[in-house]
Amino acid sequence: MSKRQIELEVMRYDPEKDEAPWFQNYEVPCEEDWAILDAINYVKENIDTTLSYRWSCHMMVCGSCGMMVNGEPSLTCKTFIRDLPDKVRIEPLENFPIERDLVVVLDNVMEKLQTAQPYIIRKDPPPSDDKEYTQSRAALYKFKQYTMCINCMCCYAACPQYGLDQSFIGPAALALAHRYNLDSRDQGKAQRLDILADHDGVWDCSFVGACSEVCPKSVDPAAAIQQMKIEGAKEFWKQKLSGGKS
Amino acid sequence: MSRQPYIRPMSKTTWYMRNGRYKVYMLREMTCLLVGFYSFLVIFGLAALSSAERWNAFLASQQNAAMIAFHGFALIYFLIYQTFAWFELAPKAMPLQIGEKKLSDSYIVIAHYIVWAVLSAFIFWLAGVF
Amino acid sequence: MAVAKKAIVWGLFAAGGTVSSFVFPALITLFFLIAVGTTPDGLQYEKIHEFAASFLGKACLFIVISLSLWHAAHRLRVVFHDLGVRKDKVVANAVYLAAFVGTAMTAFYLFLIR
Numbered sequence: 001m002s003k004r005q006i007e008l009e010v011m012r013y014d015p016e017k018d019e020a021p022w023f024q025n026y027e028v029p030c031e032e033d034w035a036i037l038d039a040i041n042y043v044k045e046n047i048d049t050t051l052s053y054r055w056s057c058h059m060m061v062c063g064s065c066g067m068m069v070n071g072e073p074s075l076t077c078k079t080f081i082r083d084l085p086d087k088v089r090i091e092p093l094e095n096f097p098i099e100r101d102l103v104v105v106l107d108n109v110m111e112k113l114q115t116a117q118p119y120i121i122r123k124d125p126p127p128s129d130d131k132e133y134t135q136s137r138a139a140l141y142k143f144k145q146y147t148m149c150i151n152c153m154c155c156y157a158a159c160p161q162y163g164l165d166q167s168f169i170g171p172a173a174l175a176l177a178h179r180y181n182l183d184s185r186d187q188g189k190a191q192r193l194d195i196l197a198d199h200d201g202v203w204d205c206s207f208v209g210a211c212s213e214v215c216p217k218s219v220d221p222a223a224a225i226q227q228m229k230i231e232g233a234k235e236f237w238k239q240k241l242s243g244g245k246s
Numbered sequence: 247m248s249r250q251p252y253i254r255p256m257s258k259t260t261w262y263m264r265n266g267r268y269k270v271y272m273l274r275e276m277t278c279l280l281v282g283f284y285s286f287l288v289i290f291g292l293a294a295l296s297s298a299e300r301w302n303a304f305l306a307s308q309q310n311a312a313m314i315a316f317h318g319f320a321l322i323y324f325l326i327y328q329t330f331a332w333f334e335l336a337p338k339a340m341p342l343q344i345g346e347k348k349l350s351d352s353y354i355v356i357a358h359y360i361v362w363a364v365l366s367a368f369i370f371w372l373a374g375v376f
Numbered sequence: 377m378a379v380a381k382k383a384i385v386w387g388l389f390a391a392g393g394t395v396s397s398f399v400f401p402a403l404i405t406l407f408f409l410i411a412v413g414t415t416p417d418g419l420q421y422e423k424i425h426e427f428a429a430s431f432l433g434k435a436c437l438f439i440v441i442s443l444s445l446w447h448a449a450h451r452l453r454v455v456f457h458d459l460g461v462r463k464d465k466v467v468a469n470a471v472y473l474a475a476f477v478g479t480a481m482t483a484f485y486l487f488l489i490r
């Protein structure tokens with residue numbers, strides 16, 4: 001197979017030495033069918049063992065290899081050399097603090113995923129012991145798309161509102177909440193909306209749509225958020241009309 | 247090993263210049279100026295309905311090269327960044343599922359265009375354009 | 377905690393966005409026709425006055441204008457935020473007040489037309 005010479009421009013940052021990140025260039029002889037992750041692995045194995053980055057599965061399931069590729073938040077195992085020019089700039093995901101080189105600090109979004117209460121909430125008692133929660137296929141397809149998220153956080157790197165204000169709960173966490181809100185077995189919608197349709201929740205999203213465009217799993221978090229806004233508006237009137245808390 | 251995460255700065259005032267996607271978003275958001283402008287223009291028109299003279303003066307105030315250019319520009323800008331953009335995004339906010347299958351977004355978008363065409367034709371008919 | 381009041385403004389924003397998307401292209405076209413000097417018959421004083429004096433005409437005009445104003449106001453608030461103006465309370469009060477004034481003016485002028 002023919003090789004192609006690619007120049008990787010990689011952002012480096014060593015918290016013990018560097019004041020600020022800088023770029024280092026590597027010449028990588030790539031196979032035509034390589035993904036960017038292969039090129040980075042080549043650097044690590046053959047050129048520079050000090051380069052730090054995250055990856056695991058190399059097959060779009062673990063969600064750990066998200067980076068900026070030529071300014072676009074991308075899953076590097078799913079972004080192919082053949083679709084890129086000869087010079088490729090690799091940076092850690094935008095909007096996150098850099099831990100070292102291409103590794104970012106994800107603590108903030110990990111907390112946010114919790115606020116989505118991503119588990120089935122029941123008000124009624126569960127079905128009797130030996131029975132399962134049954135669910136029709138139609139009911140499953142209502143939310144299936146939102147279960148595909150692999151927490152790669154590309155959407156957060158794309159979202160300007162998260163970049164501007166880190167208290168915004170953000171795309172993946174809201175899509176995750178929506179996934180449970182839409183689940184026919186779940187009864188926690190009002191409880192989730194109480195948090196997610198409050199300040200810092202869905203209203204901080206201005207529907208830039210960037211999150212959905214970069215999502216490698218076609219989760220479409222922007223759509224989830226708009227639907228939650230509608231649900232939130234309905235819930236608001238429900239709470240008002242029932243004379244409840246507000 | 248000491249941790250010292252580096253936070254890349256993000257300009258609060260010029261961030262949208264970072265990529266084409268953000269620029270398009272800002273162009274879309276700017277349509278609010280046109281919506282506001284035309285809303286108030288109609289309000290001034292309503293005020294001018296108090297007499298035939300005032301109404302004719304209102305019409306005359308529109309009849310100059312600058313307003314021709316402005317209305318022409320506004321129409322194109324509005325179509326691209328408000329009407330078409332809105333229709334494009336509408337199915338995301340209101341997805342429809344029939345049976346097991348989600349209805350393709352394009353049906354909902356096309357439905358919007360049809361309603362829009364009919365409504366616009368009705369408004370033109372009402373205004374006596376044809 | 378509860379669902380934020382932003383739910384109301386957002387609801388009006390979405391309604392206004394829909395209405396303006398559907399109606400404004402025709403509206404702007406009419407203004408364009410007026411501008412180039414081919415004012416359609418329906419916009420001559422008698423006809424348009426008759427339309428604005430009818431209950432249905434009043435209702436349509438009021439709904440379209442008031443919702444569009446709220447839409448524009450809310451989006452302008454977001455634009456200010458996006459341009460880096462961080463006095464959201466002040467901005468919100470100003471733009472919503474403008475929309476409210478416009479809505480009141482619409483109601484007032486429509487009331488005068490009979």
Ligand code: SF4
Binds near residue numbers: 151153214216
């Ligand atoms: S929604 Fe998409 S982009 Fe965001 S974390 Fe999940 S898979 Fe990644």
Ligand code: SF4
Binds near residue numbers: 170
């Ligand atoms: S649609 Fe909302 S969540 Fe997605 S990128 Fe835009 S502002 Fe962020």
Ligand code: FES
Binds near residue numbers: 078
């Ligand atoms: S390495 Fe697992 S998703 Fe890319």
